[in-house]
Structures are given as structure tokens and as C-alpha cells.
Amino acid sequence: MLSKKTKYAIKALVALGRNLDKPPMQISKIAEEERIPKKFLEQILLDLRNAGLLYSKKGAGGGYSLNKKPEEIFLVQVLRLTDGPVAMLPCASLNFYHKCEECTDEKTCGIRKAFIEVRDATLKILGETSIADIIEKENVLLIENL
Amino acid sequence: MLSKKTKYAIKALVALGRNLDKPPMQISKIAEEERIPKKFLEQILLDLRNAGLLYSKKGAGGGYSLNKKPEEIFLVQVLRLTDGPVAMLPCASLNFYHKCEECTDEKTCGIRKAFIEVRDATLKILGETSIADIIEKENVLLIENL
DNA sequence: AATAAAAACTACTAAATCTATATACTTTGT
DNA sequence: ACAAAGTATATAGATTTAGTAGTTTTTATT
Numbered sequence: 478m479l480s481k482k483t484k485y486a487i488k489a490l491v492a493l494g495r496n497l498d499k500p501p502m503q504i505s506k507i508a509e510e511e512r513i514p515k516k517f518l519e520q521i522l523l524d525l526r527n528a529g530l531l532y533s534k535k536g537a538g539g540g541y542s543l544n545k546k547p548e549e550i551f552l553v554q555v556l557r558l559t560d561g562p563v564a565m566l567p568c569a570s571l572n573f574y575h576k577c578e579e580c581t582d583e584k585t586c587g588i589r590k591a592f593i594e595v596r597d598a599t600l601k602i603l604g605e606t607s608i609a610d611i612i613e614k615e616n617v618l619l620i621e622n623l
Numbered sequence: 624m625l626s627k628k629t630k631y632a633i634k635a636l637v638a639l640g641r642n643l644d645k646p647p648m649q650i651s652k653i654a655e656e657e658r659i660p661k662k663f664l665e666q667i668l669l670d671l672r673n674a675g676l677l678y679s680k681k682g683a684g685g686g687y688s689l690n691k692k693p694e695e696i697f698l699v700q701v702l703r704l705t706d707g708p709v710a711m712l713p714c715a716s717l718n719f720y721h722k723c724e725e726c727t728d729e730k731t732c733g734i735r736k737a738f739i740e741v742r743d744a745t746l747k748i749l750g751e752t753s754i755a756d757i758i759e760k761e762n763v764l765l766i767e768n769l
Numbered sequence: 770a771a772t773a774a775a776a777a778c779t780a781c782t783a784a785a786t787c788t789a790t791a792t793a794c795t796t797t798g799t
Numbered sequence: 800a801c802a803a804a805g806t807a808t809a810t811a812g813a814t815t816t817a818g819t820a821g822t823t824t825t826t827a828t829t
Contacts, residue, residue: 479711480787484723487734503804512725517789523806536797537803552737565625577630579658584768587760588633591698591752592625598744606737614733622730627817649775663818669777682826683774
């Protein structure tokens with residue numbers, strides 16, 4: 478399961494992706510629109526900013542906006558930033574690898590092999606789906622649900 | 624990430640799958656071979672037994688064995704039993720569905736849609752990979768690594 | 770019948786993680 | 800000067816994870 482933090486992070490990015498050519502969006506507004514606890518969101522946005530995904534401006538009239546094009550922010554980046562590994566086993570992770578302490582021979586571990594397959598399948602989707610894709614999906618769904 | 628519980632459960636099932644036509648295997652032996660804390664493993668095996676995956680026999684000469692063929696035990700069953708949902712979002716889960724509290728319209732949520740794709744990809748692999756497959760994978764890997 | 774082996778059951782606990790909340794500080798526009 | 804807005808750090812409560820301990824029940828063997 479994703480942490481709420483990651484879910485909120487994606488929601489915030491989508492909200493900002495919809496706000497592209499407008500003035501920066503305030504934390505309070507994002508929190509209200511997306512129904513996310515404000516102080517929690519504050520921390521999350523800060524993480525996203527420090528990772529270079531967001532631009533922020535302090536003071537009156539300040540707020541947040543995307544620092545990259547929505548087409549260039551992929552789910553996998555967000556997930557790795559806030560949740561860590563994509564893989565379901567430490568020994569099957571590309572970016573957060575570490576050995577299973579109890580494992581005696583990783584090279585011949587069938588469980589690991591199976592979960593590497595899962596990782597690759599997951600990674601394919603999360604690595605290809607951008608914030609822009611999510612917004613596009615929502616636009617399609619909106620029309621379909623008229 | 625899988626919990627250690629689930630990882631240990633799969634390891635135990637694989638160990639028992641290798642022990643097919645032999646007398647039942649004791650907890651201590653599985654714990655030693657797979658380097659799993661014994662009392663923790665005890666609880667896990669009990670869960671697997673109560674779910675019908677294992678047969679157990681008490682008393683001297685007792686122990687555990689598989690209650691199904693290794694070809695009939697799939698990773699997804701184990702994972703759901705010990706970890707719960709396969710999906711990364713509650714609203715994208717088939718067996719453990721529940722609404723995201725903050726969500727205002729699930730039908731048009733693009734995030735949900737993306738994570739349903741992830742779930743389906745994951746499910747395909749976990750639902751097709753059996754304990755027998757894992758053992759087979761390991762046999763192949765053993766030969767390849769000679 | 771006694772003994773020992775082994776699983777079953779119940780309860781508990783320590784540590785980590787998650788989900789926030791609180792407080793104080795800094796920057797910026799008017 | 801003042802208010803709006805982000806920055807930073809600390810902390811607290813709840814939940815989950817991972818594991819331990821102790822006792823009871825069942826079974827095979829002697």
C-alpha cells in the first residue's frame with residue numbers, strides 16, 4: 478500500500494498540474510480542494526520542492542507551482558521520494574536494494590526472481606505514467622461519465 | 624514492501640514443497656533451514672494451516688506438510704492472507720476495497736485508474752506464479768550457476 | 770502409564786512507522 | 800509596519816510489525 482503521504486503528494490501534483498498558467502497556488506487552497514490536512518500537506522510539498530519537482534514563492538501572493546512540465550513528472554519519482562522502494566522485497570529493489578538477512582543464496586532465490594518480475598511490471602507503468610497522463614485520464618473519465 | 628511475515632510464509636511453503644513425499648517437517652527444521660525466528664514462524668504456519676494451505680500433525684513425529692499440490696498454491700493467496708491487499712490504494716483493491724475518505728469522485732479519479740493498472744499487472748504475475756513455479760525457477764537457477 | 774516431542778493457543782512487548790499537530794521563524798508584497 | 804505565505808523543527812498519538820514467553824493439548828514411544 479502507498480502511504481497517505483504519497484497519495485497526497487500525487488494529488489497535490491495533479492492539482493498543480495491543472496493550475497499551470499495561473500499564479501502559484503497556496504497550500505491552503507490545495508489542502509481544501511483535495512481535502513488533505515493542511516499541516517501535513519505542508520511537509521509533503523516541502524519534500525517535493527526540495528526534490529526539485531516544485532517551485533515555491535514565499536510571502537503574500539506566494540504559493541506553489543510545478544517546476545517541471547506535467548509530462549515530465551512520473552509517478553515512480555514521487556513514489557520513490559515519499560515511500561521509497563517500488564519493489565516488494567528489499568533484494569528485488571533497484572534504488573533501495575539491500576540483502577535479506579536470512580537469505581543464504583540470492584543468486585538462486587526463486588522468490589526474488591518472481592518479485593523482480595513484479596517490480597518490472599510495476600515499474601513499467603509507474604515509469605510511463607506522468608502527471609499529465611493522470612490529468613488526461615481524468616478528462617476522459619469526465620466525458621465518459623456525463 | 625512485503626512484510627517479513629509474508630516473505631517467511633512463502634519461504635516456508637517453498638521448503639515444504641521440496642519436502643513433498645517425506646514425513647512432515649517440524650517447525651524447528653523449517654526455521655533452521657530458512658533462518659526464520661522459530662516462534663514467529665510458528666504463528667505464521669498456524670495462519671497458513673487455518674487457511675487450509677497446510678496440514679499439521681501434533682505430537683512426536685508430527686510436523687507440517689502441504690495440504691495442496693505446490694502447483695495449486697499461488698503467491699497471491701499467500702500475500703492476501705498475510706499482508707492483505709495487492710493494490711497500492713484501498714480504492715483500487717479487489718479483495719480489500721474501501722473508499723479513500725478524502726476522495727470526492729472515485730469514478731473520475733485518474734490516480735485510481737493508474738493504480739488499477741498497476742494492480743492488474745501485479746495480479747497477473749502473483750496469480751500465475753505457484754510454489755511449484757518458484758521451486759522450478761530455483762532448480763533452473765542452480766543449474767545456470769554451476 | 771510415563772515421558773518426551775511437537776503443534777496450538779494466548780498474551781504480551783519493544784520498536785518502528787505513519788499521520789498528523791504545534792510552534793516558532795523567515796520572506797515578501799502592500 | 801503588517802499581514803500573507805512558505806520553512807523548519809519538534810513532538811505526540813495511533814497503528815503496525817516483528818518477535819518473545821508461557822502454557823496447554825495431542826501423539827508416539829518406551
